[in-house]
Amino acid sequence: MAKKNSKTDYIFETSWEVCNKVGGIYTVLSTRAKSMQDLHKDKVIFIGPDVWTKEKSPWFEEDENILADWKKVASAQDNLKIRIGRWDVPGKPIVILVNFNQFYSRKDTIYAEMWNEFGVDSLHAYGDYDESCMFAYATGVVIESFYKFHKLEKKNVVAHFNEWMLGMGALYVKKHLPRIGTLFTTHATSIGRSIAGNGKPLYNYLAAYDSDQMARELNMTAKHSVEKAAAQQVDCFTTVSDITARECKQLLHREPIVTPNGFEKDFIPTGEAHEKKRIAARKALINVTEKLLGYEIENDALLVATSGRYEYRNKGIDVFIDSMARLEKIKQLQKDVIAFIMVPAWIDGPRADLQERLAKKKIPKDQLNHPYVTHWLRNMNHDSVLNQLDYLKIENKKEDKVKIVFVPSYLNGSDGIFNMTYYDLLIGMDLTVFPSYYEPWGYTPHESIAFSVPTITTTLAGFGLWMRKMGDERGMSDGAEVIKRDDYNFIEVSEDICNRIFEMTTKSEEQEVLLRESALDRAGLADWAHFYKYYEDAYALALDEAQERNKI
Structure with missing residues (x-):
């Protein structure tokens, strides 16, 4: 268990659904934001994809005064294309939207790096894999730029990555910023969802499934590979429920801790x-x-x-x-x-x-x-x-x-x-x-x-x-x-x-x-008043692991 003797100074959290309402992960993050802000006011920084080219995001309020000094350096020296503002949800956390198109030209180099360092097999990637991984990699570069500009080496920093789509971000930070405590959350395993979605019985035969073999059979090798690598490499691996924890243990070969999803109901009329x-x-x-x-x-x-x-x-x-x-x-x-x-x-x-x-x-x-x-x-x-x-x-x-x-x-x-x-x-x-x-x-x-x-x-x-x-x-x-x-x-x-x-x-x-x-x-x-404590435990565990690693 975590020692819980270290106060978390900064929390970075990244997801494809930051200021981008696609599914349930948007609800997880957007409702948890208020509890995070209450405890870590403006030391919580969400990072999402800047996919808003033809229309304005209804959830993002740009503010050019927030983190302005760093933004100048990130744009000029690190060549990052970012917008900074606040997420229009309870708590109004700081959010960075990153345009990741520039990383496509380096895609093969990035995939080679991930293969050599972590065994991530991107060879048979298709669909949304490239888009997700370029965004994930970009989030790692954003965190690195922020971390070095603000000289956070002596601060307790955690970086939290959600779903296989952000797996390469977690792996980037693990390699380049070893003092940061890394977390990776599987909200649903890519291979488990695929097994179920293809009409195969998932639960009665869960103990018999070889996830790598099933990934090949269901043409899910790349997504499963990056998810499995992230789950095994981060300092703290989490999932949302007991039923998914069993699935993770069998299919990703690491037992996660459970951080159940809460709900912020302040906006519900009474x-x-x-x-x-x-x-x-x-x-x-x-x-x-x-x-x-x-x-x-x-x-x-x-x-x-x-x-x-x-x-x-x-x-x-x-x-x-x-x-x-x-x-x-x-x-x-x-x-x-x-x-x-x-x-x-x-x-x-x-x-x-x-x-x-x-x-x-x-x-x-x-x-x-x-x-x-x-x-x-x-x-x-x-x-x-x-x-x-x-x-x-x-x-x-x-x-x-x-x-x-x-x-x-x-x-x-x-x-x-x-x-x-x-x-x-x-x-x-x-x-x-x-x-x-x-x-x-x-x-x-x-x-x-x-x-x-x-x-x-x-x-x-x-x-x-x-x-x-x-x-x-x-x-x-x-x-x-x-x-x-x-x-x-x-x-x-x-x-x-x-x-x-x-x-x-x-x-x-x-x-x-x-x-x-x-x-x-x-x-x-x-609600989050009851469930946010599980995240605090996860952050403390990630920090403990990072500190132990850096003693070596």
């Missing part, structure tokens, strides 16, 4: 403001559904949602749709159930015919064609969600109690249909369902209960396992249900979800209020 937002969200969700389907929806309809990245099997989208088809067959179902699939896909744009209807107050008397999708997709005939809806003959007829609405756009406030953010719509839901097969943590159920929305998840989600540890009661009475899931129990999971949703349709208004309060109570146990 009291009267919460109720106003909830009413507005329900109104918007029902209005879009009515204009799409061409008939009135009862105000007491149960609004259910799933969301996240479009990983059809890994996120359990297939199970969610299947459970809704089962629910429709329950004869005792009295309430309308509107199930929203809020998963960004490859869209062509918002439906003009739906926009036309939304501009009018009157509810039309006929359905639109494809009455289950709010935005046109570029691959309508080959989309997994649409194909499953077609296979199960879900048509959203008036006589159907269960209706499914696919919202395949990023809900950033300007999608053309709702024009509301995901959080502004989430608050109007009665229930969320995340039947994940592969989910290292699971911010979606975590966010849900933080917004006082009861949720269903599985034992294959890190957050689900954490809730089980905290004492998950059977059923929805505590605001959350964690369903046992394994490699082969798809039908049982679908039936269980179906039954839980049916239960929710029988609740009185008073019971629903109590459930929302229970969900919020549970969320209070999983």
